[in-house]
Amino acid sequence: MRIPAFDLTRQLGELGDAIRAAMASVMETGQFILGPAVAAFETEVAAWLGVEHAIGVANGSDALYLALKALGVGPGDEVIVPAFTFFATAGSVVRCGARPVFTDIDLDTFNMEPEEALSRVTPRTRAILPVHLFGWPCDLDRLREGFSGPVVEDAAQAFGAEWAGRRVGGWGTVGCFSFFPTKNLGALGDGGLVTTRDADLAARVRRLRVHGATQKYVHAEVGINSRLDALQAAVLSVKLPRVAAWNQRRAAIAARYAAGFSAFGLGEVVAWPRVPAEVGHVFHQYTVRVADRDRLRQHLAQHGVETAVYYPLPLHLQPALAEYGEGPGSLPRAEAACQTVLSLPMFPELTDAEVDRVVELVAAFYGKA
Ligand SMILES: Cc1ncc(COP(=O)(O)O)c(C=O)c1O
Structure with a gap:
């Protein structure tokens, strides 16, 4: 018996027709960049996660980068990250020109150990970036008690994870998700999401994902091109209820x-x-x-x-x-x-x-x- 670590084809056997139909409907609209499929998924996923704002972006790595950038993280700043996680957690900090400060984990949960993380706070600490690794939610209450600045949740691996009945991604200042195909909610390619309750932060992420544009060809700041693909949004809308x-x-x-x-x-x-x-x-x-x-x-x-x-x-x-x-x-x-x-x-x-x-x-x- 061959047992794979992960097998997406089994799920596609069951959902293939619904996904093909959803993709066909995007093709009929002819709107492949943002447009109604992305807007619909953003509304559905915000309600599902219990957050006010959800912004679809190109992947989870960009979600982290855009979240940090929208918070104003830049040169001279420090961001505390766990040493045991995927590279993108700290890569996003370096992409902003800031310094990642590594902290150790708890071996039972594999997550950032909150007391040690808090002991690394300095006047330069701009944010703490806990990861809900492998789907186990980190103790954000303790971090928020001990640190008054922004807490950025790397929830790439934790879609639907809860602590005391609260879903991750709506708990810190901002949440970042990946829809890489193997994730709990996975697209058929790359995809990502930024979530927040803060309307100003949401507006800034929306702007940064389109090169900082406030209207077509008018750019208030330098952002990147990082949008959730409309075809992927349609796939994700099919999968979300499951x-x-x-x-x-x-x-x-x-x-x-x-x-x-x-x-x-x-x-x-x-x-x-x-x-x-x-x-x-x-x-x-x-x-x-x-x-x-x-x-x-x-x-x-x-x-x-x-x-x-x-x-x-x-x-x-x-x-x-x-x-x-x-x-x-x-x-x-x-x-x-x-x-x-x-x-x-x-x-x-x-x-x-x-x-x-x-x-x-x-x-x-x-x-x-
Ligand atoms: C913990 C963690 N952070 C960030 C990412 C980056 O997500 P993506 O691969 O969609 O860029 C991933 C996924 O690979 C991840 O597992």
């Missing part, structure tokens, strides 16, 4: 993995996510920390199970970002995570039998089957 059910299925898969690992007595060699009741984790990834990671990964691959390592190198040790960090050993938990994490197959269409097979293979590797 995301809650998909996220529930992801949680059920996570619970099945956890029950399986527990039944095989794997607690000493596999640290699986143990999510408190008030945390609405959406399991963009099902990431565990394991002993002898690379050999386990090889064993699973030999039996047809695809896995991934998100992420093998922390940001402070990335060649492009090392100048902002303090070198090996400076952020030990992020570095330890890079050596031990393994993301197991996770997507809503994964079957129970496939989950059980992965668990059995893991148990067999540790001699517990």
Whole structure:
């Protein structure tokens, strides 16, 4: 049995006709840049997330850049980011001419550790940029209590995640999402979103995504060209009403993995996510920390199970970002995570039998089957 880490074709089997029809209707309007499909999706997604403003942009990386730019982040500013995340989190800060300040993570949640993040605030700190990594919402209340400036949520991996009943993206000053095809809400190409309750900030992001134009060919400031594609917006409108059910299925898969690992007595060699009741984790990834990671990964691959390592190198040790960090050993938990994490197959269409097979293979590797 071959078990992929992620398989979009299974979802397209079920939704293909609806998606083709939605794309055909955009083709009939002839409006491929912004226009009614993008406006409709922005309205629907703002309501779904419970925010006043949602601005469709070209990808999640630009969402972060535009959010920071709209907040006025620039040279001389510092932005606190976790060291264990995708590159774009800190890349966006550098694109603004500011300095990323790396902070360590909590190994249980993989998220920025709030007290340590707050201890890195200086008079130059312009924003804190927490990431809801793998779909686990970060403790934004603690960050907001301890820091009065803007909190920019990198919610690229957390569409629909909740904390105490509140969806991420509407909780910080501004939220940034990615619709990369593998995301919980994924397009058939690139896409991204900026969300906020602040009307002025929303207007500035709208302007910055069209080269800072206030009207056609009149530019108030220098922005970029970064719009959500109309065809992708139409695809996303088809998928949006299904995301809650998909996220529930992801949680059920996570619970099945956890029950399986527990039944095989794997607690000493596999640290699986143990999510408190008030945390609405959406399991963009099902990431565990394991002993002898690379050999386990090889064993699973030999039996047809695809896995991934998100992420093998922390940001402070990335060649492009090392100048902002303090070198090996400076952020030990992020570095330890890079050596031990393994993301197991996770997507809503994964079957129970496939989950059980992965668990059995893991148990067999540790001699517990
Ligand atoms: C945490 C995080 N931030 C930002 C991004 C950037 O999103 P995109 O790939 O749409 O530019 C991603 C997605 O890849 C991500 O996982």
